[in-house]
Amino acid sequence: MVSEITPDLVRHLGVLARIQLSDEEVERLTGQLDVIVDNIAKVSEVATPDIAATSHPIALQNVFRPDEVGDLLTPAQVLQNAPEAADGRFRVTAILGEEQ
Amino acid sequence: MAKDALMDFDKALELFEPVLGFEVHVELNTETKMFSAAANPANSANHAAGPNTLVAPVDMGLPGALPVVNETAVRYSISLGLALGCSIAPSSRFARKNYFYPDLGKNYQISQYDEPIAFEGHVDVELADGTIVPVPIERAHMEEDAGKLTHVGGATGRIQGAEYSLVDYNRAGVPLVEIVTKPIYGTEHRAPDVAKAYVQTIRDIVLSLGISDARMERGNLRCDANVSLRPRGQEKLGTRTETKNVNSMRSVERAVRYEIQRQAAILAAGGKITQETRHWHEDTGTTSPGRPKSDADDYRYFPEPDLLPVVPAPELIEQLRGALPEPPAARRRRLKAEWGFTDLEFQDVVNGGLLAEVEATVAAGAAPASARKWWTGELTRIANATSAEGTGREASDLATPAQVAELQLLIDEGTLTDKLARQVLEGVVAGEGSPKDVVAARGLAVVSDDGALIAAIDEALASQPDVLEKIRDGKVQAAGAIIGAVMKAMKGQADAARVRELVLERAAQ
Amino acid sequence: MTDLTKLSAAALADKLASREVSSVEATRAHLDRIAAVDGDIHAFLHVSERALDVAAGIDTRRAAGEQLGPLAGVPLAIKDVLVTTDMPSTSGSKILEGYMSPFDATVVARARVAGLVPLGKTNMDEFAMGSSTEHSAYGPTRNPWDLERIPGGSGGGSAAAVAAFEAPLALGSDTGGSIRQPAHVTGTVGMKPTYGGVSRYGAIALASSLDQVGPVTRTVLDAGLLHDVIGGHDPHDSTSLAEAWPSFAAAAREGATGDALKGLRVGVIKELPDSGFQAGVSESFRAALDAMQAHGAEIVEISAPHFEYGVAAYYLVLPAEASSNLAKFDSVRFGMRVDVPGGTVEDVMAATRDAGFGDEVKRRIILGTYALSAGYYDAYYGSAQKVRTLIQRDFDEAFAQVDVIATPSAPTTAFKLGEKIDDPLQMYLNDVTTIPANLAGVPGISIPSGLAAEDGLPVGIQFLAPAREDARLYRVGAALEAVLLDEWGGPLLDRAPMLDSMGGAR
C-alpha cells in the first residue's frame, strides 16, 4: 500500500487537532503513523458493505432523562479551575476570525 | 470596509433568477437543556440569569461529564417535524461535530448528521397578498446551542480588533432544532417577501406548538439565509452565500434583498461570487464577509458514543400528530373570519408577524380591533424607532399579549384615556411592569373623582369671569378655554367629555 | 498483631465488622506502607490528607451501632482517571495538573457511601493511553516484583498499589486491557465488567465506547465485593445498563466451593498465535487449563477468525474517539494554559496542547483525527466499526459452544522499563488478547495463573463470558483461584521477591 502519510498531512492534522507540532514532531509522527497506518489499514479487508457498523457494544435505545432541573454547578464551581476569569466569565485572549 | 456596489433590485431580477435556502435554529423552551439537567435560559423563566449560573458539568465539558438526552426535547422535535410535514425517522442518532471554539465547552457540538429525527417535508408560506408559496424542507434535526462570547476592547464590540473575549456557558447546551430547507426556486421578485414570510411561518408554527418562546431578539429563533443567483436560462446553480445573524423578520427580508443586489452587481461586472458566510449588520443594513469556507471545515462527524439511537414508538408519533395545531394557512383563514378584519387590516397583522400576538391578546379578553390597533399601531411604531436606533426589536418583543389586553381593559373601564394609555405602554415597553404597575407607579389614572374636577372647574370659572358670561349667554364653544385649563390642572389625567359635562353644569348654576 | 496490609479486603472487613480492628488502624497501616514503599513503586500520584479523618468517621458510626456496608472502613486506591472532589484528578497528564473536580465520579461516590476510605489517586499512562504506565506525565510506576520492570498499563498504579500491599482494593479503568494486563504482570486480580455494568460518569473519557471501570484486587472475592459497591444503573450515564445485577461477591463465594469447574466448557481460541507469546506464559496458561480439566472442566477448541483484526480496529476506534474526547483540554475552562504573547486564542490552544500532552497522546490524537477526517472515515473508522460487528459474531458463535473463553491475559510477562517505549506498534500488540472484550462489550477477568519458568514473573489467565454474565466470571475465577492456591500452598504474591526486602528502611 502506497503511503498516504506525509509531513504536510501531519501538519494539517495538527491544525485540525489544535496541536502546535514542531518540525521535529511532524517528522517523527510522519514516520510512526506511516508504520501504524500500514498495520491498521487491514480492517478494510473484512469490512464488506453487507456488514453493519457497531458504534455501541451493547445495543440500547431511547435512553432519556425527565425534563427536570438538577446537577447545577454554582458559579464558583464553574470558575474554580479557570485559567483566567473576569466578570463571572472565562477570559480568553483575542479570537481569530469570525463568530460561528 | 469598502462599500458594496449594489444593482437596482428590479434590474437584478431581470438578469438573474434568485435561489434561496434557509437554516433556521429554534431554541426549545424546555425546563432543562438538551443533554444536561441545568435550567434552560431559552425558557423565559430563566432568561435573566447571571453569567455561568445555568451550567451543569456537561455544558462546560468538564472531565468525566456525560450527556443524557432530554425526553421533552425529543417530543418537541418530533412535533415540530410533524408540523413541517416531515417524516419522522424510525431511528435517528446523534453525532459529534468536531471543531474548536471557545464557546463550545467540549470542542464538539452534539448534533445529528446522517440520521436526523425528521426529514422530507414542506410548509406552505402565505405572502401578504394571499399567494401561497410551498417551501420544501430537507430535514429538521436536534442539536445543542453554544455558549455566548462577549468581545471586549475593540471599538465596536465585534470580534475584529477585540482585546479579549469573555465566555458564558449558560446558553451552552440549550436544545435546538435546526430546520434546513431544500433550494427554493421561482420566488423571483418576491424572494425577500418569501424569506420574511418563511421565518414568520416557522415562528407561527413553533408558537402554536408552544415549544419555543420564539423571541428573535433573544436569539430563540435565528435564521441563516442562503442566496444564489443564476443568469436567466442557466440550469446550473450559482455560487451561494450564507448570511448569518439575521435576528429579526424584517432583517431577513432586507438581507435577502441586499444579497441579491450585491451579487447581481458582481456578476454583471463579470466577477465571481465567493462561497462564504456573511454577517448581517442590523445597524447599517449590509452584509460583510466572514471566514471563507476552507478545508479546515472538516468536522470529522462520527456517531456520538455517549448517546443511544432515538427510536420513537409509532404510537407516540401518532399521538403527537393528533395533537398538532391547525396548519398556519388554515389558521389564518379562520382568524381573519373570526376577527372580521378587512384584507388590508389582516395583512397588516400578518406582515408584522403579529398573528400570534393578536390571537393571544384577543384570548386574554381584548376586542380584535383593539388588539390589532395596539400591535400594528403603537407597538410597531416603537419597534421601528428602536430599529432606527440600531437596537432592532420587534413589536412582539416589546410587550406580552396579556399586558396589551390589560391595557385595553383599563381604557374600556375608563381608568385610562387613549392618550394616557400610550404613556402607560411606554412604561410597559421600558420594563416597568404590567400596565397596572405602571399606572400605580407613574400615577397615571384618569381622575374620575367629580369632587376634584368640580373644584378645578370652579377655580377656572372664577378666574375667567368673561368666559363664564359667554357660556351663560349660550356660547357653548367658549367652554373650551375652561376645559383646557382644567385638563392642564389635572395634568391630562381627566376624561375631557366628563369635564365638558361638568363645566356646562357648573356654569348654569 | 497481624500485618493489616497483608489481609485481603474480605478478611480485613471481617475484622472491622467484629471491631477487632478499627478503620483508623487499617488506614494508618496502609498509609505507613505507602510511606515506606511508594518512593520505590510510585503507585500514587496523590495520597489523601483526609484518609484518617474519613476512617475515624466510619469508626464513630460503627461504634454508634449504625449498620454499615460489607466494605465499610476498608481503604481504597483510586485510579487518577476518576474525578474526585477532595483530591486532584489529572488522568496522568500535565495538562490537568492540580485539577479539582466539582463532582465525584459515580463509582467514587458509591464507594464513599459504602464507607470505603479513599487513600489516594494512582498513577497511570497519560489519559490511559499505554500498557506500561511509562507514559504518565508524572514518571513511571515500577513493578513490585522487579523495580526495573513495568507494572502494566494504563492502570499500573492501581495494580502495583494492591500488589505492593499499599491498598487492599483499587479502582481501575479498562479500555483495551488497562485493568487486566496490569493484573497479569503484577500477580493480581483485575475485572473489566460488561460495558454498561459500571457507570462511566466521572471517568475522564478515553474512548467512550470501550471504556469501563472495574475492580483491581488481590483476590477474586475482593473484586466481587468491590464490584457490588460500584456497579449498577446510573442515570448520569446513558450507556449504563438498567437491569438488576446479582451479587458478585456471592458468585465468588459460590465459585470458591469448587463445583463451578465441574462440566464447565472452557473455550480456547485456535487462531490465537503461539508466536509472540512468551514460552513461560503459554506454559502457565496450559497448566491452568490442565488444573481446570482435572477438576471437571472440558476444554473446547473454538474459532474466532476475526480476533486478528481486533488490534487494528481498536487502534482506529480508540484514537478517533479519544481525539474528540480530549478536545476539551484547550486552556479555556480548566487545566494548563500556555500564554502566547500577541497570539490569538487559537495559538494559545495549540501551544497549550503541544506542551500539555505527551508524545503518545499526541500520536493518538493525530491518528484519530486522520481516521475521522473527510475522505478517510469509511476506510478507517467505518471499517473498524464493522470489525466490531464481526468480533461480536465470533463471540456469539463461540458462546453457543462454551461457557467461558480462556486466554493468557497478555503475551509476555512484565518487560523492562524503556524496552518498548520507542516502538508504539510493539506496545500496541500487548493488548492482543484483551482488546476483543472491549470491542464487543463482554466482561473479562484476569487472575494469576502462576509464574513464568524463565523469569519467575507472574502470569495471568483471562476468562471472557457473554455480555451481562459477569457473575459467571466470578464463579469460574474464584474456583480456579481456589484450586491454584491449594496447589501453591498460599497466594502467589507471597513469592514476590522485592516485597519483603522493601521495608521502612529504604
Ligand SMILES: [Mg+2]
Ligand atoms: Mg448549519
Ligand SMILES: [Zn+2]
Ligand atoms: Zn446548527
